[in-house]
Amino acid sequence: MRVALIENTAVTHHGQIGVALHERGALVDILRPFRGDALPLDFSGWDAVIVFGGEQSARDDARHPYLPHLADAMRKAVEAGQPVLGICLGSQLMARGFGAENQLGTAPEFGWCRVDLTGDGEADPVLSAAGSAFRVFQWHSDTFTLPAGALHLARSDRAAHQAFRVGRAGYATQFHFEANRAVVADWARRFPDLIEGMEPGWLSRHAALAERDGALADAAGLRLARAFLDLVPR
Template sequence: MRVLVIQNEPTSHVSLLGEHLKAAGAELVTTEPHHGVDLPDSTDGFDGAVVLGGPQHAHNDADYPAFGPICDLLGAFHDQGKPLLGLCLGGQLLARTFGARVRVNDFFEYGYLPIDITAEGQQDKLLGGLSPRQHILQWHEDTFGLPDGAVRLMTGATTANQAFRYGDTAYGFQCHFEVSLDHATSWIENFNHVIIGKLGEVEGRQAIDRARAEFKRHARDANEFCRVVGGRWAELVKARRQARAA
């Protein structure tokens, strides 16, 4: 099976999720539409798509004109029953694709914050059987609304919509469950200037110290979440591919 990976920012790559998808038999084809690697013309030859995070705002077409074509391509994947997985900005772009609003959140979320699997999420094929409370890396200032007909799968105290399913095959997450231990460490240690610029010196340093402590407590469990959910999504891609071939 071949999976398209839409990478919106060089430092936000497919990371640990990619390892699990490849272990499940996926060939990953990465495109960077904001950095000179064009989107494919169609979904032909792909069985699913992953859309990754980035610092952009999902409705900022003026500065990022690739967003419109990205959403068109995601819509085509969905119309053909090919599974989708969006993470952070990727989840926001999926919400936009299906008609929901993306806006600046009332809270800036950073660190391994608690998020809860909803009752509907506990019945979902990706999340069923997992611990109802998860602590997964967050780093975002925007939030997405739920598309009409979507099912809320995860929720949090300061961001109500943490994950959704649209139809049977499209999944959008606000968190960054894709990151490996090394990747998360790099973000926490190498981008402190971004957090301080956002929150100020005192509050920024406090947030960074909190994120370091949360990393020690929760990062390995978050990686297990990635293994399970990534593996289940890969099985969904396989099943849909086999159904089309039947």
């Protein structure tokens, strides 16, 4: 199994996805286009593609001119039947690639939050692995409309479009299911001012929240990561 990991910011943790990739003995190629790494015209050289988050919006073409190309390459890979996963910014780019609208700054959400599956989500081979409702980490301000023909898989109180699927294996999750407690702890150390701006007082509650919700989110995230990799042909 050879997997392309696309990073969009300097502090990118693979978290539970990294754990699942290690379990499978996957060969991993990391591409960092925000630092100038060239993106391929398509991802035909890989068995799966995973696009991680970043602080930029999915329409920040002026500062990150690679974004429209990445959105288009994700669409091509999905249409070719490859397993493709977009997380946070990655989900917003997948929505863009399939012609949906990116809505900037309209759905701020931070911390371990509850996500509920839709009926299609409960029948989905990946999302259903986490159960009909689960705790998972969120850090975003933007959201998106659903692409035409996409299956709406999950929702939350603050952002109705938490996950969707296009075709057989094109997945987008607004939530950071890769972010285990160690990842969240590192974010808390590195970005206290940003976190305070997103959710005042959260840092003082971090330890208690991690004990109450973090373990549940870690388990759900690993189940989701394993289920996504199950889509990759052996």
